[in-house]
Amino acid sequence: MLINLGHVTDVEDENYFPSEWKTLPTVDEYPPTHFWDDGSPKRHWCFLSEIVSATKNLLGYQVVVKDYCREEHITVLFPLDSGAADVLRLESFQAGHTLAVMNARRELLHNGTWGIHVERYQYPGVHIFPYTHDNTVAIAQALLLIASGIASCINCGDELKHGPPTRCCASCRLAQYCSPECQDSAWAYTGHINECVAYQDRALQALLTLDFTTYSGPFFFP
Numbered sequence: 563m564l565i566n567l568g569h570v571t572d573v574e575d576e577n578y579f580p581s582e583w584k585t586l587p588t589v590d591e592y593p594p595t596h597f598w599d600d601g602s603p604k605r606h607w608c609f610l611s612e613i614v615s616a617t618k619n620l621l622g623y624q625v626v627v628k629d630y631c632r633e634e635h636i637t638v639l640f641p642l643d644s645g646a647a648d649v650l651r652l653e654s655f656q657a658g659h660t661l662a663v664m665n666a667r668r669e670l671l672h673n674g675t676w677g678i679h680v681e682r683y684q685y686p687g688v689h690i691f692p693y694t695h696d697n698t699v700a701i702a703q704a705l706l707l708i709a710s711g712i713a714s715c716i717n718c719g720d721e722l723k724h725g726p727p728t729r730c731c732a733s734c735r736l737a738q739y740c741s742p743e744c745q746d747s748a749w750a751y752t753g754h755i756n757e758c759v760a761y762q763d764r765a766l767q768a769l770l771t772l773d774f775t776t777y778s779g780p781f782f783f784p
């Protein structure tokens with residue numbers, strides 16, 4: 563049986579997934595697009611970036627990332643005094659993987675550059691996806707199409723003819739086939755074996771199905 567993901571947020575929606583890091587509010591700013599008058603968040607946003615390098619020094623883990631615009635390198639600092647070393651592993655910050663930081667804000671770091679300072683209480687809202695930024699976006703877009711019911715057959719690419727019973731991948735139960743013939747040949751001839759694992763990424767599914775439009779507390783990755 564096909565899984566119903568429910569509502570999936572478009573990863574290309576700039577309100578919720580800002581592609582340019584400069585559009586993140588600073589820690590001193592409370593723009594009405596993001597905050598209520600009392601300073602509480604109105605909604606969620608998630609900053610997705612691709613890890614370039616990660617080092618550890620006296621201050622903490624300094625993870626250099628690039629945003630989707632790839633214009634500059636940004637430092638994301640996980641200070642050791644807030645216990646980064648107890649919770650996060652430096653080896654987890656692998657180059658080419660995607661770092662997600664919920665409700666990220668910009669601030670001037672002690673080295674004089676602007677970056678993102680992540681405190682321990684924010685760690686549950688931080689996740690590393692083991693895919694490049696491009697691939698994370700591609701998987702998210704594929705899940706959006708599936709959730710919207712406008713996906714195509716992953717074998718032949720034909721538009722799916724709707725109506726039960728839907729033929730879906732027995733493993734992810736998300737990818738669909740237009741016919742039993744396509745279902746039989748798909749595994750061998752398409753790249754679905756790779757995307758199949760990514761489709762089942764619980765952290766990605768949880769992020770994409772979050773209601774970004776309201777805020778009733780921080781989002782924690784599963």
Ligand SMILES: [Zn+2]
Nearest residue numbers: 715718740744
């Ligand atoms: Zn087909």
Ligand SMILES: [Zn+2]
Nearest residue numbers: 731734737758
């Ligand atoms: Zn599958």
